Amino acid sequence: METLSSIESFVRSAEAGSFSQAARNLGLTPAAVSKNVAKLESRLGIRLFQRSTRSLMLTEAGEVFLAQIKGGLDSIQAALANVENVAGKPAGVLKISLALAFGRDYVLPAVNDFINTYPDVIPDLHFDNRSVDIIAEGFDVAIGGGIELVPGVIAREIGRAHVIPVASPAYIAAHNMPAKPADLTHLDGIMRRSPQSGRLRSWTLRNTAGEEAHMELKTRIIMDDPEAMCRASLLDLGVAMVPRLHALPYLESGTLIRLLPDWYADIGPISLYYASSKLMPAKTRLFVDFILMRFRELDIAGKFSALPRKK
Template identity: 35%
Template structure:
């Protein structure tokens, strides 16, 4: 293997990452035990080697350029992998530790994942969790995430997908709305109702509703004057407020169905579901903190009480 980096260059990369994380050459120097001038020289060497500016510096602030941000994300990931490999080889990673970054959709975060995390932290107190609760797709390499949970299998063959569960879908409304607008008994009847929509961030299209018709799955486009973007739980809040009917994951509305706040409709066409997948990049070396978290989720079955976090 051809050698591409000497010790000075690797040290420069570490100091650059410290400067990016702290936003200051002085603070980075203090943490590294060197002078601010040494940090400045290291960054200058990298900029000369790469032929790009990594920071925009003024008398008041310092920030990464777009190129600097991309370079930092990949350098941080590479340095973390080197550290994990060293710990594993020397036995220092017998105890999982370090930062674990997870991206998860809002309904799954609030009703499934977040309630499991305190027990995980009790078991592995040296693992720190950075949780991105959003329905926006993320880029593992660019944004430095270790794991993601998504409602579909990834198209990218470089990613591994493990099925966590099949989440049942159910159409619901409040008793007050049904008293006012009537109860739909057929799929055709939905055309006369206020069907609350959710726009999928990945496609910019509203999500179709899924039904079981004579043993076959039917994807049905519905219409309505309410469309929620990005936050899926906004649709649940709307339907609980009597705005209309909504097809939701059962786990997000089970409490309200049990106490009568919501009523299931079109149950004869129910029984369909959508998968939730645990997704992570292919890698020869998977950090121990990632491996134990994957095992924890699989063993837990991701089935805590169906109640959102406050």
């Protein structure tokens, strides 16, 4: 198995473009990954990487070797992981990427139930509001939105991410309740900065009749976290456009109110992502099925939707 470890270190380093990132994905130290690759190079009698202090690039021989073995490595690892199917006892570390608030409030309780059912599976949870590269970063599962569907990645939609305008009752009591999107122009805005571009997010609202309207607010404060925006609304700073999943606890408690209840913005699906494989490890397959079933039971899609509930 020493050679297999060396091959895995080589393949993951080539995918990540660095020993450090490969080490994080594999749960090893960069020195261990580098040593594994050096052992493989010594065994093969060829140099696989051109190394420098700033970059790690495949040699021509390294590119040829990678093309020949990568599919085989993935098949071997899937087969090894899938042996647990025969024993009927899923086990091992399950690396999961989660959006912060959604992961804490909705996924973590389900993960607790999962590990009570499958105690030999160890979830390794990474809470981060960013679009991860599932394959290159070695994740088994990612749950959230905005992840690019590259070849080899499957997405199972959980629900739609709808953004709605909210404010505190005290703020609205001191101002006129808006009746249409144009009325928002005169209200203070708790604005959100895009983490990708650094620009302020702009919103186009729509309603169930299919009408659309551009939303404008007076900029009062700027931030990049929707949970912090909800907290700012609680401080009577103004109107925040936030995903309903973030606003829901405050709406249910009455500490925030939804403005223009017929209007919302759709920013895309919330999905469960995983790498496609004919031999998906049992721990991954069972987790995917468990989360999808639990979210159907909890009606997560209905809770996050800004559309009127069907009677």
